[in-house]
Amino acid sequence: MNALRYAGVLAGVAMLAACSGGSETPKAEEEAAAPAADAGAETPAATPAAAEAPAADNTDTLDGKKLADFTGNAAEGEKVFVQCKTCHVKEAGQNRVGPSLAGIVGRAAGSVEGFNYSPANKNSGITWTPEKLFQYLEKPARVVPGTKMVFAGLPDAQKRADLIAYLQQP
Secondary structure, eight states, X not given: OHHHHHHHHHHHHHHHHHHOOSOSSOHHHHHHHSOOOOXXXXXXOOOOGGGGSOOTTOOOOTTOOOGGGOOOOHHHHHHHHTTTXXXXXXXXXXXXXXXXXXXXXXXXXXXXXXXXXXXXXXXXXXXXXXXXXXXXXXXXXXXXXXXXOOOOOOOOHHHHHHHXXXXXXX
């Protein structure tokens, strides 16, 4: 019986680690990515991670693909959403480790009542259009550096389009 409890605790920790936590970029990675200062040269002021994020109205993806090039299939998107269910639901007023995704399209980032967002998300200035979600779902940490969501992203553009079609359903 103790082994079952231990396994259950480990499974719960693994699920939480998959969808929540601190910044997506560990401090060591940030430091390694910082340019080395030349001897005798002035060191430029540190650039905040948010400055590297695309503008709130920018929807350019890393893979260069556009949502308009895909036809989303909500039934397939529901299958993709299984990955999200550990942390999110589509029912309004029900927050988990992540906020409810009910009505996400057209909503301002960081605005679900009762959810404790990271300052990065709350202050991003993003309105979740289908195109912005398409960009965000590719690599969330790129679009909102400092977000608490540690999901690496969906590199498959068709799966992103399908997921968005599913999220747009009532």
